[in-house]
Amino acid sequence: MESRNRKQKQESDSPLDTLRIERTKLTQDELAMRCGIPRATYQRWISGKTEARLTMSQLKNLCRELNIDRIDELPSDFGPPKRSPNSET
Template sequence: MNTRSKRQKQESQSPVETLRIDRTTYNQDEFAMRCGIPRATYQRWIAGKAEARLTLGQLKSLCRELGIIKVEDLPDGFGIQTGSSQNE
């Protein structure tokens, strides 16, 4: 779909937003809803304006949607990464 190709061109400094774009076909609204996270909250997380504090259910849903099996595969932060703290 055309919207998918548009989203693939998006660049984000947020590790979770990058994973959403790379691993799902969902837009931000769909992804947040499927994870049980209010859209505005998700947008604050990826903008680095708020620290992510997920419930266990939200964390499980987020991992399921992103295809993450091991907790070690989760990014260290949900917000914007600074150059010195990026881990790959």
């Protein structure tokens, strides 16, 4: 299993998921579970489909799991950056 993980370099357009990848060895499912966030909700946040509305308990758990000491270390938006209509793809 370790060799499979080495082959799969994780990347994300989501600032929240980037923090998960950089600061933990947790999968999306594991992080969501440890924070008391439904997996589908976490995935909607990082895809930008919905805006995150965390309970205080979820926020504290998320900061603990991501080793965040100050709230300003969390991104303001968890989803991928918004593209302007004039930007080239």
